[in-house]
Amino acid sequence: MNILDTIVARKKEEIAERKALRTVADLEKEPFFERTTLSLSQSLVNPERTGIIAEFKRKSPSKGIINGQASVEDVTATYARLGASGLSVLTDTDFFGGSNADLLLARQQQVPILRKDFMVDEYQVVEAKAIGADVILLIAACLTPERVQSLAAFAKSLKLEVLLEIHDESELVHICNEVDMVGVNNRNLKTFEVDINTSLRLIGKMPAHKPAVAESGISDPETIKTLKQAGFKGFLIGENFMKQPDPSIAFADFVKHL
Numbered sequence: 001m002n003i004l005d006t007i008v009a010r011k012k013e014e015i016a017e018r019k020a021l022r023t024v025a026d027l028e029k030e031p032f033f034e035r036t037t038l039s040l041s042q043s044l045v046n047p048e049r050t051g052i053i054a055e056f057k058r059k060s061p062s063k064g065i066i067n068g069q070a071s072v073e074d075v076t077a078t079y080a081r082l083g084a085s086g087l088s089v090l091t092d093t094d095f096f097g098g099s100n101a102d103l104l105l106a107r108q109q110q111v112p113i114l115r116k117d118f119m120v121d122e123y124q125v126v127e128a129k130a131i132g133a134d135v136i137l138l139i140a141a142c143l144t145p146e147r148v149q150s151l152a153a154f155a156k157s158l159k160l161e162v163l164l165e166i167h168d169e170s171e172l173v174h175i176c177n178e179v180d181m182v183g184v185n186n187r188n189l190k191t192f193e194v195d196i197n198t199s200l201r202l203i204g205k206m207p208a209h210k211p212a213v214a215e216s217g218i219s220d221p222e223t224i225k226t227l228k229q230a231g232f233k234g235f236l237i238g239e240n241f242m243k244q245p246d247p248s249i250a251f252a253d254f255v256k257h258l
């Protein structure tokens with residue numbers, strides 16, 4: 001089994017455990033459930049922002065511990081203040097060291113927030129709304145095109161936006177009307193290999209009317225210039241900032257060079 005299959009198998013167990021603890025009806029009573037969500041697709045094309053979706057990630061299966069001490073409140077506040085177009089918060093605990101509590105803390109910021117997790121069930125979409133997310137991620141590598149479409153339609157019914165993540169040509173067929181943005185993960189989730197050229201290769205084959213997001217392995221402001229020229233509007237960056245003792249300082253320094 002590759003790591004993605006392992007994560008998704010564990011995720012399904014976790015969802016069953018969570019459903020037993022809190023029903024959908026419980027989630028719908030959460031204070032954040034009834035709220036006006038923010039649009040990441042609009043924020044990405046706002047010329048006053050950087051296009052960066054800055055990610056809070058404590059650890060990952062490929063890197064182990066990235067940052068064991070940073071405060072989600074402090075770091076996301078700096079990201080938002082210094083021009084991040086959006087925030088991405090890992091909510092998977094077992095493999096990424098994140099939690100729903102992290103996303104709730106990030107929600108103090110008035111910028112769109114992506115719930116970064118492995119979404120395979122409608123329950124998680126309801127939960128995303130209840131914990132304060134504006135956008136969900138759907139990963140083509142763990143869903144059929146039909147499931148992408150049905151989960152995306154469900155997310156839209158809750159006024160959440162959808163970022164569809166693809167990694168190669170074969171996954172272009174997962175793109176449907178219901179997704180708002182298409183991301184290209186430069187990291188192969190099965191082998192962990194990272195190659196920025198994955199984004200540059202795929203952009204020409206993606207729909208021009210949906211903002212394109214380049215994801216993973218970005219560590220140089222020059223790369224953002226190249227990706228922008230190729231047509232990307234969003235740049236999802238985690239580790240480059242999180243691996244520093246103070247991710248806020250790393251972010252401030254990076255945006256100076258854009």
Ligand SMILES: O=P(O)(O)OC[C@@H](O)[C@@H](O)c1c[nH]c2ccccc12
Pocket residue numbers: 055057116117139165185215216217218236237238239240
């Ligand atoms: O830390 P990086 O290399 O900047 O990557 C961020 C983000 O793209 C990455 O965390 C990611 C992209 N798609 C995912 C899906 C699940 C978990 C994590 C991810």
